[in-house]
Amino acid sequence: MNRLSLTVPFHPQETIPSFCSRLAVANGISSVMEFCWLLDLNHMRIINGDVEETEKLLQLAGVADLAGRRLTKTGVFYDINGETLARSSVVRGRLRYCPECIREDIDIQKGRPETRPYGRLEWCMTSIRTCPKHERLLYTADGEGTVKSFDFAPMMIAEMARLRDHRHPQLQPQSDFELFFARSLRGSREKLGWLDDMPLYAVGRVCEWIGATLLFGKTYLVEELSEADLALASQAGFDVVRTGQSGFETFLRSMHVDFWVKKTHTGGRALYGRLYERLAYESNDPAYSDIRTIMYNVALDSLPIGPGDRMFGPVKERRNHSIHSAAQEFRIHPKTLRKLLKNSQHVFGDLEPTDERIVLPANEMLALVDRLRGNLSTANAAEYIGASRTLWSTLVLSGHVNSSLGAHDDAMYPLYRTSDLDSFVDKIKAFATEDYDPSSAVTSLANAIKRANCKFSEVLDLLLGGKLKSVSVDPTKPGLRGLMLDHREISRHTRTTESDGLSVRQAAAMLITQDQVLRNLIKSGRLEIRNERTSEKTRTYRRITSLSLREFIQNYVSIDRLAANLNRTVVHLRRELTERGIYPAITYEEVGATFYRRSDL
Structure with a gap:
């Protein structure tokens, strides 16, 4: 193939289409398409970076090396030096340039003036908006003859008439992103x-x-942003992404602030604005799949997003629950959930946020809700096992039945699992000693207590202690209603004709202490009391059992009594005991007197 006699230099930064166009003008042909036709070249293949066609052009021009400047079109993308560019990332049919560079080309380069300016590769990239040499924004021509011709030299010739009138573009240093x-x-x-x-x-x-x-702002309109704005935006975004995935995730979480302080929706558009719209609606490009996945995970890990919401499509899982979402899913009133969360100490304070803003991991919320679902209120639980109000109070106070919510809190009424209630009833029925005989003297629990003139707690102690020999279960009655007892047997266990107990004053005299100290010892459970009646059962007395008092005296001694026996002062004795590592078993703050364990002395 013959070499052209008239050529132009192929500059290091120049694009192949620019070089081809300048060759045409240098050879006196105003149209690059006509120039290619005359030389049996396919202009569009050259534009698209076809290897065979560009090699033919370079041979004609006597150029041996492309120096990595071939921008090859592959489908809807372009490849250059192993990098991929989208069609929207490349400016092909419009004239985009730095006026200062063009002026320098005209002044410095050789050859015909119209062949001196040349197009740079960076000018074709929409992401590069400034000239690194002159630190000015690039200019995009919009005059007649400068659009859609893919012919750089004629477009530049048409633009030269206006070049003198161009004001110096805004000063804009090249950013790290553009570099x-x-x-x-x-x-x-x-x-x-x-x-x-x-x-x-x-x-x-x-x-x-x-x-x-x-x-x-996340609702920005790109149409309202200038090239200078977009250049600054690209650098700001680059500062985020170069810190790594964690930096991007932090940026995403910063956009959740509207959710926490306003009554906004939890969908992707409300959270991330235009960023989400770009990725969800304006592009299905799989190149952004990793970005979508990160946004999806950050949103679901941070917010109560779940089925019914959209985050790049319908959400099918839930990682966090709000009071609002849990109330809807589990059909529990939001106020009940608020009380449950406060009672379980998952949330503290006055719970000022709205139901949508009190958030808990889904598994923790489910664990709490499971404590509510299928549970019974106090009244329903008592009815379920067939207990009267008095019997139920006894069962609760004695710890035989416990709320599924744990510790009682005035903010949350107690609830009871049916499984726990069933277990308790089965435990009671397991003490049955004989089959039920309707003709026997046994009667219901409530009637037996009434006829024996005793307390529910006394009967429970006898029953659970295995002291009752006549216990049966009526299979036709549910719960505790079916428990049958002999009131005469109960009466024999609970009746007292003579009192072997002591009054508070008698016990205080034996301990050589004040009456109030005895009452405090009783209240703390260290002395046992029982209600004793006369044989006529007309009056009940609270008495301290002699056995518990003897055991207390055998195990404990007050410091006052100990000091008197040793002929020491209380102050000196206490100091000596402390120095020896002996400390009170019962403190003054607890009962109003100090007691030591005899075994420690």
Whole structure:
């Protein structure tokens, strides 16, 4: 193939289409398409970076090395030096340039004036908006003859008439992002770790979207942003992504502030604004899949998002529950859940946030809700096991039945599991000693207590202690209603004709202490009392059992009594005992007197 006699220099930063167009003008042909036709070249293949066609062009021009400047179209994408660019990332049919560079080309380069300016590779990239040499924003021509011709030299000729009238563009130093993008075009892409596998065009777009959100709000309109705004946005976004995935996740969580302080929805659009719209509605490009996945995980890990919400499609899982979402899913009133959370100490204070803003991990919320579902209130639980109000109070106070919510709290009424109630009833019925005989003298629990003139607690103690020999269960009656007892047997166990107990004053005299100290000892459970009646059962007395008092005297001694026996003062004796590592078993703060364990002395 013959070499052209008239050629132009192929500059290091120049694109192949620009070089081809300048060759045409240098050879006196105003149209690059006509120039290619005359030389049996396919202009569109050259534009698209076809290897065979560009090699033919370079041979004609006597150029041996492309130096990594071939931008090859592959489907809807472009490849250059191992990087991928989207069609929207490349400016092909419009004239985009730096006026200062064009002026320098005209002044410095050789050859015909119309062949001196040349198009730079960076000018074709929408993500690069400034000239690194002159620190000015690039200019996009919009005059007649400068659009959709893919012919750089004629477009530049048409623009030269207006070049003198151009004001100096705004000062705009090249950013680190643009430097990263330009180096990537040359095959020297900086490692970012988590984004290294993402196509270059996607990295550029993500940086722009993140930065625009940071600088102009998540509902920004790109039509209202200038090229200078977008250049600043790309750099701001680049500052985020270069800190790694954790930095991007922190940025995403910062966008949740509206959810916590306002009554906004938890959908992707409400949370992330234009960033979400770009990725969810305006592009289904799989290049952004990792970004979508991160946004999805951050949203679900941080907020009460679940089935019924949308985050890049319908959400089918739930990782966090709010009071509102849990109330809807489990059909429990929100006020009940609030009380449950406060009672379980998952939430403290006055719970000022709304139901949607009190959030708990889904598994923890489920564990709490499971304590409510299928449970019974106090009245229903008593009815379930067939207990009167008095019997139920006895069972609760004695610890035989316990609320499924744990410790009692006035903010939350107690609830009882049917399984726990069934277990208790089965435990009671297990003490049956004989089969039920309707003709026998046994009667119901309530009637037996009434006829024996005793307390529920006394009968329970006898029953659970295995002291009753005549116990049966009526299979036709549920719960405790079916428990049958002999009131005469109960009466023999509970009746007292003579009292072997002591009054508070008698016991205080034996201990040589004050009456109030005895009452405190009784209240703390260290002395046993029982209600004793006369044989006529007309009056009940509270008496301290002699056995418990003897055991107390055998095990404990007051410091006052000990000091008197040793002929020591209380102060000196207490100091000596403390120095020997002997401390009170019962303190003054507890009962109003100090007692030591005899075994410690």
